[in-house]
Amino acid sequence: MRKIFFTIVAMALLSFNVSADESKGAAIRSALSALNSQVPIVAVADAQFPGLYEVTLASGEKLYVNEAGSHFVVGEIYKVQSDGRLVNLTEEGKKEDRIAQLAAIEPQDMIVFPAIGETKAHLTVFTDTDCFYCRKLHKEIAQINERGIEVRYLAFPRAGAGSKTHRVMDSIWCADKADQQALFTKAKSGQAIPSLSCDNSPVMSQYALGQKMGVTGTPALVLQNGTLVPGYMPAAQLAKMLGVAN
Incomplete structure (x- = not known):
């Protein structure tokens, strides 16, 4: 094709x-x-x-x-x-595009785990509730937040529309805003959550955005400067990459 x-x-x-x-x-x-x-x-x-x-x-x-x-x-x-270094001009342009695209997302359409104390950096994560490394990353969410890093989750059900993961993520994003964090963490631990649906679920639009940005698997991390980093990264290493002192 x-x-x-x-x-x-x-x-x-x-x-x-x-x-x-x-x-x-x-x-x-x-x-x-x-x-x-x-x-x-x-x-x-x-x-x-x-x-x-x-x-x-x-x-x-x-x-x-x-x-x-x-x-x-x-x-x-x-x-x-x-100085002889190579700069990827294409990737630099993509970084700017990613920053603009993420800035256009309404805050209420993200599931945000805020930094504890001063916010020193933020991170956007395209995630799937079922993938092993997505769950491993979320187990460290308290450590990440304690380092002053805010985590903004977007949906990326890898199996696509109509999949079990899509339905689970719809249930989370369609819940009352006050309940979303708890339901998200519960689903990440493998527990069942109440089934919900709504006409304005942003799950599949976020999935499409991730594909457009070059996301092919989860977790996919988008740094503040627009850099796309595929895969899991331990909290300490993540903080170092974001320039946040331990």
Whole structure:
């Protein structure tokens, strides 16, 4: 499927020409218009790589298109710093996108375990109530909070829509706000919770957001700077990564 998709992209780009009275960004959009129903274009901007334009698709994927529209690159762009270090420019752009996307989520749609005392950092976690390492991380929630770290949970039922985990997570997110923390912790310990449903459950929209951000498994940690870190991390190591002194 991926191969077919990029074949179509290539055909669209080969038909692209920049006219004198048309901006390059508009022309690139025009060249890719045949794909709009499948992968709508979110943005076209100058890339940080000379001579290329960055096209962001609704899927979160990025294409790098040349000015003539005759070639494109799918992948990551790196810059060599003066000290010889490599900086992943594509990932830096994704970090900014993740920060903006998380900022748009209503606080009431998250299950938040606040820091104890001064809040020194916060962490967003895409989680599944059944996965082993998600449960292991949550067992350390008190240690994490005691270090001044606020944890904001978002739903990511790995088995997808209609799964048992989806139903359990719906029951948590549809409960009264005052009960959500307790139900969440109970489900994380493997205990049964009352079955609930509601029309405004954010569970599957959060699942879709996680996929767009590049989440493929749980737990998936998103740091304050937008960095996506897959997998479990002990409380002490997590604090160190967030720059919080033990």
